[in-house]
Amino acid sequence: MLRRLALPALCALLACQPASAREVSTRTWVEDGVTWTETTTVEVFEPGSERIVGLTRADVQGVASFGPFEVLDGTRAALVAETDSYSPADFQKMLRAHPGIRVLEMPDCPGTVDDFANLRLGRMIRAQGIATHVPEHGSVRSGAVELFLAGATRSAAPDASFVVHAWLDEDGREPDDFAANDPVNRAYVDYYREMGLPADKAAAFYALTNSVPHEDVLMLGTGDLQKFAALN
Template sequence: MKQLNVHSVMAFILWGGCALFLAGCSHQITSPSHIKFVNEQLSFVVEGNTAYVSGVLGHESKQELSRFIQKNPNISTLALVDIQGSLDQQATMETARLIRRLKLDTVIVRTGYVVSGGVDLFLGGVNRTIESGAGVGVHSWLDMYGVDPQELNMADPIHATYVNFYLEMGIPERFYWFSLDASPPERVYFLSPEEIYDFNLVTF
């Protein structure tokens, strides 16, 4: 039986500022295949009750966030500046669940972005806000062994892991299937404001 961690390496850095923050646009941007993650951890900058978060989600992200909140118990909001993706999707899901258990809110800041697993992190927020000009990028996953999710049976347990996570976060199942079809793994599709609202990514 396939395990979720076999496709832990499935995130791509969004390269450059580009014109990807154009309001109302949804489009793809190619990520150069030679780009590597140089900082496989999160960084936090505290300002009042808000922590500004950047970096790459990795195997220790849940522990990093837990330690940070223990040292900063006044934090109520995680402001996502540039979450470039995930190296371990299972760990990313557990980090999002921790955000929900801690009753933290999430916001993607103006001209900030979340990509791939970064979107899942954002979904952990009890209250979720996306500021004008922010980017939300999705694509199909790909595991290190080249397993193509499009070739898996729809009833495969790997699909169920994702679907159950989204339902747990209050996101419709169709968001998962949309993400698979929106873009291949080597590219990123940025959602339009209409798609963001249609999939309930923000709360009211």
């Protein structure tokens, strides 16, 4: 079920918003007996390359929130928003508070605004032996696909969708602007190998993600992804 779409068309379907990372700070003070609270939101420059499709946070309410993660219960968490440079630390905080988490559900995952941090997060998921699962009608897009592949075991509903496209760095360059064996390209193939994909499948999957430019997307079904990575 390979389908190529222009990114604006998919964004219209997903009600996309501009990609950005935000740092929120709050300060409280007392003046003339009145307590004041000020909240400041700052746009944060992310040094890593960007791969993201849609920014609306998934409508999932857990028992606790840690950045893009919602804790669902003692053994399950959900990724419900884009990842950024703070996400590895958010993940660590979540596991310290809820060490029993064994499954990361991915109902609606738009991607990342920092690929470097995203790959680091994927390695952390794998190191913890956490499984990844895409439920019915789930959508895993762009950089979030790397996190799905990080699962110690991976499963997805038959109607799950996966969206891939080329990354874009802060200078507007894409994978084809570098040699195939350049470290920036090798980093992704090496990551797929670490996540258990055979060498030929890892190279083929990376080539598939780069077969469409950043401004377009390629939609894959569960069966399509299963040609490259083992699913339960």
